[in-house]
Amino acid sequence: MEEIVEKRVVAVVAVIVLLVGASVASIIYMKSGKNDGSKTAYIYRDNELLRTVSLDDVKNPYTFRIEYGDGEYNDILVENGKIKIADASCPDKLCVNMGYISEPLMPIICLPNHLVIRIVNDGEESPSLDGVVY
Structure with missing residues (x-):
């Protein structure tokens, strides 16, 4: 036993x-x-790549605006290793309240403006959207 x-x-x-x-x-x-390799943010609208932004070695934070027709816009703030939507013309501002992203785990999405921001680590395949964002 x-x-x-x-x-x-x-x-x-x-x-x-x-x-x-x-x-x-x-x-x-x-x-x-x-944390190895570089990070790149891909910014899409209606499944069209608008801009790529390197998130590495950003010395000074900067903001740029993506404008659409009818006064719609998203202001994007880039800092070293992270990105966020600082302001938007959408009524609910949920995309602004999402804050910064720094990893590819979850994208920032602005549904009213049809905007998606995704991060990809260096060496990974470029992202492709698997559906239309509306």
Whole structure:
């Protein structure tokens, strides 16, 4: 009976050690690729690439405006490693309230103005929109 209990304890300890090791290895793997290479923001409107912006080595923050017909616009603020919509003509300003993005995890989307900003890390495939934004 003692032998069975000892085997179970050894098996449980081995599983715990494997899980901890796999967790540490995955964290190291994920961290190793995030800050290496350059980041580029791709700005789209109606699935058309309007502009690409390098987010690396921005010495001084700068703003530029993307204008459309009928007085619609988005003011984009670029800082070192991050980008955001600083102001927009849309009524709800949800895109402004999204704040900065610095990783490709989630894009900034302005639905009323049909604008999408995506970040791509160097070495990854250029983004392509998988649908029409409306």
